Amino acid sequence: MKGIPTHEKAVAAAQAAAYAAKEQARREVHAARRERRNAEREHRVAQRIGQLANRPEPFAGASRPAPSRGNETADRKPNVKSHWPGYGHELTGAREGRVRNPNDQSVKVGVRGGNSGKDFAVGKGATASVYVPDGEYEIYFEYSDDPDSLYQGDRFTLAGNGCEIQLVQVVNGNYGIKKVR
Secondary structure (H helix, E strand, O other): OOOOOHHHHHHHHHHHHHHHHHHHHHHHHHHHHHHHHHHHHHHHHHHHHHHHHOOOOOOOOOOOOOOOOOOOHHHOOOOOOOOOOOOOEEOOOOEEEEEEEOOOOOEEEEEEEOOEEEEEEEOOOEEEEEEEOOEEEEEEEEEOOOOOOOEEEEEEEEOOOOEEEEOOOOOOOOOOEEEOO
């Protein structure tokens, strides 16, 4: 810029700085829009997964009641109260709680937080997820080879993150599961 008057250099530098600031603001606006779209997409996916998870799924080890064909009440078993913890409202959210089950039996999983909960099944050698909001949760397990027993895992907290629980027996492991019934 030799030979250009100082005033023109200052104007050119100011224009370049203004252009750089404008470009930076444009990039930030686009990044914010992209983040909002991604968050909305995650929310829609979580809602859809929650809807799919609400469908009744077959659970290995559980028997399906026979369809009713008139007055056959004498053949029906009495309604035995379940040992499974109940809940008042279905949990839905964007935080993933994943259960990995490498074992040879399937497991029914129940996540409870306050008066809300969500149940799902994990097949043998499979992985399944539930999507819940941030919070502190209790988790229960019912194994298909021991359907009369109930197991409770350590509580876990989700705060802007997800978690994965792997159902393997590890001596002195970092996650505990105890029989509660």
